[in-house]
Amino acid sequence: MSTITLAKALNDGLRASMEGDAKVVVMGEDVGKLGGVFRVTDGLQKDFGEDRVIDTPLSESGIVGTAVGLAMRDYRPVCEIQFDGFVYPAYDQIVSQVAKLHFRSGGRLPMPIVIRIPFGGGIGAVEHHSESPEAQFAHTAGLKVVACSNAADAYWMIQQAIACDDPVVFLEPKRRYWEKANLDREAAPAPLLSSKVVRDGTDVTVLAYGPMVKTCLESAIAAAEGGTSIEVIDLRTLSPLDLEPVYASVRRTGRVVVVHEAVVNLGIGAEVAARITEQCFYALEAPVLRVGGFDTPYPPSRIEEEYLPDLDRVLDAVDRSLAY
Amino acid sequence: MPEEPEFVQLLTPEGERVEHPSFAFDGDDEMIASMYRDLVLTRRIDTEATALQRQGELGIWASLLGQEAAQIGSARALRPQDFAFPTYREHGVAWCKGIDPVALLSLFRGVDQGSWNPLETNFGLYTIVIGAQTLHATGYAMGVQRDGAVGTGDDDRDTAVVAYFGDGATSQGDVNEAFIWASVFNAPVVFFCQNNQWAISEPIDRQTRIPLYQRASGFGFPGLRVDGNDVLACHAVTKAATQRAREGSGPTLIEAFTYRMGAHTTSDDPTRYRLSGDLERWKLKDPLARVHAYLTRHAGLAEDFFADIEAESDVLAHRIREGCVAMADPHVLGIFDKVYAEQTEELAAQQAGYAAYLDTFETQTGAHA
Numbered sequence: 035m036s037t038i039t040l041a042k043a044l045n046d047g048l049r050a051s052m053e054g055d056a057k058v059v060v061m062g063e064d065v066g067k068l069g070g071v072f073r074v075t076d077g078l079q080k081d082f083g084e085d086r087v088i089d090t091p092l093s094e095s096g097i098v099g100t101a102v103g104l105a106m107r108d109y110r111p112v113c114e115i116q117f118d119g120f121v122y123p124a125y126d127q128i129v130s131q132v133a134k135l136h137f138r139s140g141g142r143l144p145m146p147i148v149i150r151i152p153f154g155g156g157i158g159a160v161e162h163h164s165e166s167p168e169a170q171f172a173h174t175a176g177l178k179v180v181a182c183s184n185a186a187d188a189y190w191m192i193q194q195a196i197a198c199d200d201p202v203v204f205l206e207p208k209r210r211y212w213e214k215a216n217l218d219r220e221a222a223p224a225p226l227l228s229s230k231v232v233r234d235g236t237d238v239t240v241l242a243y244g245p246m247v248k249t250c251l252e253s254a255i256a257a258a259e260g261g262t263s264i265e266v267i268d269l270r271t272l273s274p275l276d277l278e279p280v281y282a283s284v285r286r287t288g289r290v291v292v293v294h295e296a297v298v299n300l301g302i303g304a305e306v307a308a309r310i311t312e313q314c315f316y317a318l319e320a321p322v323l324r325v326g327g328f329d330t331p332y333p334p335s336r337i338e339e340e341y342l343p344d345l346d347r348v349l350d351a352v353d354r355s356l357a358y
Numbered sequence: 359m360p361e362e363p364e365f366v367q368l369l370t371p372e373g374e375r376v377e378h379p380s381f382a383f384d385g386d387d388e389m390i391a392s393m394y395r396d397l398v399l400t401r402r403i404d405t406e407a408t409a410l411q412r413q414g415e416l417g418i419w420a421s422l423l424g425q426e427a428a429q430i431g432s433a434r435a436l437r438p439q440d441f442a443f444p445t446y447r448e449h450g451v452a453w454c455k456g457i458d459p460v461a462l463l464s465l466f467r468g469v470d471q472g473s474w475n476p477l478e479t480n481f482g483l484y485t486i487v488i489g490a491q492t493l494h495a496t497g498y499a500m501g502v503q504r505d506g507a508v509g510t511g512d513d514d515r516d517t518a519v520v521a522y523f524g525d526g527a528t529s530q531g532d533v534n535e536a537f538i539w540a541s542v543f544n545a546p547v548v549f550f551c552q553n554n555q556w557a558i559s560e561p562i563d564r565q566t567r568i569p570l571y572q573r574a575s576g577f578g579f580p581g582l583r584v585d586g587n588d589v590l591a592c593h594a595v596t597k598a599a600t601q602r603a604r605e606g607s608g609p610t611l612i613e614a615f616t617y618r619m620g621a622h623t624t625s626d627d628p629t630r631y632r633l634s635g636d637l638e639r640w641k642l643k644d645p646l647a648r649v650h651a652y653l654t655r656h657a658g659l660a661e662d663f664f665a666d667i668e669a670e671s672d673v674l675a676h677r678i679r680e681g682c683v684a685m686a687d688p689h690v691l692g693i694f695d696k697v698y699a700e701q702t703e704e705l706a707a708q709q710a711g712y713a714a715y716l717d718t719f720e721t722q723t724g725a726h727a
Contacts, residue, residue: 090539091539096536099494137471139476143476200699
């Protein structure tokens with residue numbers, strides 16, 4: 035057992051995958067000498083060489099498009115997109131090529147590509163550095179989309195994503211990179227495509243992923259002081275969704291709040307709400323409520339804390355749910 | 359139109375061999391005769407596919423008419439281990455890579471999205487998003503480098519990658535990014551651009567103000583223009599460029615100057631945007647006629663050689679037709695199978711749900727019967 039930051043856990047996970055499989059290559063802007071702008075790839079180029087940790091041209095479509103060719107040559111590329119808002123130049127390659135090639139080729143061309151994207155806000159960044167594009171990828175058949183929320187999960191999930199024979203969009207909560215957690219490297223990890231109850235409760239089920247998991251856990255602690263018991267589930271996988279643990283929870287609590295930074299409209303929460311309604315209709319005591327971004331671009335950073343869902347907004351939704 | 363720059367030409371439209379200071383065709387007349395066979399059969403594949411579309415057997419077809427020499431010449435220069443990444447019009451390259459012409463049709467018939475195995479044939483799937491495959495080619499070439507399959511001097515190991523694309527694709531970001539990546543990583547890739555003068559209705563001057571091959575110099579690697587209707591010249595320049603790639607000397611841009619003699623696809627009507635006189639002028643430069651003239655006048659091939667190829671092409675056309683109409687529609691439940699290498703429970707449940715839904719119809723039909 036050791037205490038480790040989320041960024042270092044990812045670094046250790048990448049290292050473990052690279053040690054275990056010589057076909058794993060890391061590629062992206064500034065991932066080599068600099069070790070990535072968040073230092074997630076720190077030291078990897080020094081240890082694995084420039085052929086396996088590739089400082090690429092500033093060309094996101096190029097990063098993903100060449101990863102396709104490398105995958106056809108039996109490599110397992112791990113692409114770093116430096117910030118969420120920079121993924122769009124690669125969107126065509128991700129959606130039209132990476133996601134579809136296994137299907138188009140009748141299964142002859144697996145695409146074991148991981149696309150790492152630091153996502154979400156809360157670090158006081160300039161525009162295009164704080165976005166939450168996950169729904170756009172979850173809406174694309176052929177991709178798997180996961181989000182880690184803590185260091186221990188990050189360590190295992192990055193290795194599982196790399197081992198997966200399908201393309202995985204791997205979302206990293208950038209504002210949690212420096213937060214520490216205990217990591218037991220001997221413990222058996224949960225499967226990659228599984229959600230996880232991270233706090234037991236009896237009154238309301240709160241669903242979150244990535245950076246919002248911590249916010250929701252803090253909300254649950256605060257609510258407990260007021261006598262409300264919140265169960266928090268970390269969704270972890272956004273495509274496919276793993277909602278059986280959610281249904282089980284909702285059948286006990288009857289109330290659900292879904293929380294994400296991404297805009298509410300047509301977001302992950304909308305899909306989750308629809309499925310819960312289909313599966314748990316008679317158990318629901320209140321409509322599924324959503325807390326998330328407004329239909330605006332991400333705001334300037336001086337007001338981002340007001341824009342982002344926080345403890346109060348989560349608890350406001352919990353109260354509204356309980357009031358039904 | 360400004361005067362066009364010189365290109366590499368080794369066989370004139372009249373069928374006369376000419377010398378070039380830098381490039382020579384290194385085959386004999388027997389090889390020219392075999393390439394002529396490829397040209398004729400490829401054109402016949404194309405003609406038959408167009409006819410199949412007109413008769414409703416294909417949804418659409420993208421004709422390569424006029425571009426046979428560019429494709430046969432370049433593809434015949436490849437070694438078995440060399441990998442070619444096509445657009446959706448590389449029927450001649452496919453032929454040289456050993457793809458059954460019937461397999462080309464399934465995409466256009468709408469029964470699948472690519473029926474050959476790229477990893478076994480070293481021929482990528484047809485790529486419809488313009489220019490996307492140039493990045494795949496570059497990445498594959500980077501894999502070749504990492505596998506130590508470049509610059510070893512072993513002819514059976516060293517590998518070149520060829521990215522095929524058209525003049526319209528040169529305006530795409532992906533193509534320009536591929537040029538940059540190939541250049542800075544010195545990747546063993548040849549960019550083979552068939553400039554057929556038209557991107558559907560848009561002429562080449564809507565894509566560029568300078569000859570396309572000259573763009574290579576800005577990216578830091580050599581570019582050249584070749585007579586795209588001259589199979590000998592296309593072979594010679596591609597052989598040199600792929601050899602250069604295999605040796606570890608990096609990428610080359612080849613601009614094969616040719617003409618799309620047909621429509622963009624069977625859905626297109628070129629009479630709306632170009633003059634018939636242009637087509638007539640290009641017909642004088644036909645890629646097959648000049649080889650026919652050479653083989654007749656200078657290689658001493660008699661009429662029975664050509665008659666044999668015609669007979670072979672009739673047999674091929676018949677086989678393509680039979681194969682096409684025999685293609686069964688896929689079963690709809692199959693669409694769930696290959697979305698992922700590791701199918702998700704979610705998708706398996708969707709598949710089962712749809713299967714159960716379909717079963718209700720069969721039950722009802724049975725009840726009514």
